[in-house]
Amino acid sequence: MTGSDEDTEGFGDDGGDGDVEGTGDDRDGVVPPVRPIPALRGAFTFLTRVPMPGAAPADWHAFRRSPWTFPVVGAGVGSVAGLAFLAPSPWTAAAGYLVALHLLTGVTHADGLADLGDAVAAHDPDRRLAVLKDADLGVGGALALGVTLLATTLGALALATGLVGGGGTGGGVSGAGGSVLVGTVAFRVVLAAEVGAKAGMALLACLGTPAHEGLGSAVVGEVGPRSLVPVAVASVLVLLVPPPGAFPALAAALLAGPVVSLVLLARVRSWLGGVSGDVLGAANELGRAVALHAGVVAWTIA
Numbered sequence: 001m002t003g004s005d006e007d008t009e010g011f012g013d014d015g016g017d018g019d020v021e022g023t024g025d026d027r028d029g030v031v032p033p034v035r036p037i038p039a040l041r042g043a044f045t046f047l048t049r050v051p052m053p054g055a056a057p058a059d060w061h062a063f064r065r066s067p068w069t070f071p072v073v074g075a076g077v078g079s080v081a082g083l084a085f086l087a088p089s090p091w092t093a094a095a096g097y098l099v100a101l102h103l104l105t106g107v108t109h110a111d112g113l114a115d116l117g118d119a120v121a122a123h124d125p126d127r128r129l130a131v132l133k134d135a136d137l138g139v140g141g142a143l144a145l146g147v148t149l150l151a152t153t154l155g156a157l158a159l160a161t162g163l164v165g166g167g168g169t170g171g172g173v174s175g176a177g178g179s180v181l182v183g184t185v186a187f188r189v190v191l192a193a194e195v196g197a198k199a200g201m202a203l204l205a206c207l208g209t210p211a212h213e214g215l216g217s218a219v220v221g222e223v224g225p226r227s228l229v230p231v232a233v234a235s236v237l238v239l240l241v242p243p244p245g246a247f248p249a250l251a252a253a254l255l256a257g258p259v260v261s262l263v264l265l266a267r268v269r270s271w272l273g274g275v276s277g278d279v280l281g282a283a284n285e286l287g288r289a290v291a292l293h294a295g296v297v298a299w300t301i302a
Contacts, residue, residue: 038062043069049106064222068230070202078194085186090160112281117144155292159186193291196257200287208275216277248302253295257287
């Protein structure tokens with residue numbers, strides 16, 4: 001994402017210099033231990049617009065060696081944005097959810113999706129990296145943004161209006177108790193979706209190779225597959241104590257993000273030669289949209 005590759009706010013002057021000296025690398029070995037608090041500060045600074053008091057360049061270096069922080073940030077974002085589904089009006093709940101998402105995370109991830117859409121739409125494969133770095137919005141980017149936002153909105157509305165569930169009968173849930181259940185399950189599904197989307201970003205960071213120099217390439221090039229173990233441990237916690245009948249929906253929402261990232265990883269190698277910050281941002285937006293619908297479908301047929 002162009003915004004994320006350029007935006008080093010909160011990390012100090014050397015936040016995006018790509019210098020990995022002294023930070024370690026687990027591609028061929030084991031990542032040296034890092035302190036969790038600086039890593040989390042760096043993760044929230046990189047992935048959200050939430051101000052982090054005491055942020056320092058060391059937080060950035062700690063974060064890029066700690067991909068487990070991706071799903072932790074997702075849990076924080078999903079918990080706050082998901083509170084919108086406790087609103088009495090389903091339309092207000094869906095709108096509040098979308099507003100909260102973008103207030104918390106800004107537009108850098110969406111910008112990455114737009115840039116990737118423009119790059120993929122380029123007829124000349126040799127120009128794709130140049131198009132990726134172009135700040136102008138083209139047809140491919142507009143289409144990618146529009147379709148993904150529409151899909152996210154419809155998924156949120158399906159959750160908020162209770163048009164799912166019913167013990168596999170296809171019916172909705174009615175009554176005061178049913179409204180509480182719908183709100184609770186919707187909250188848990190969007191929480192799992194956000195954690196899964198961020199876990200997908202971590203997967204790209206652990207398995208991908210950098211497409212070009214930039215802030216995103218510093219994240220992607222730092223760790224290896226072994227770091228996916230703590231990512232998985234942090235992610236599956238979202239499945240604990242599910243509401244009645246909601247476990248399949250939570251599991252589907254959680255797994256959708258990593259699946260989307262695996263598909264992206266396979267495709268961007270031929271499109272761009274590797275993973276960039278724009279691909280990370282696109283994985284977040286696409287993973288979330290697919291995860292909401294995966295949760296809706298699983299809840300409907302469970």
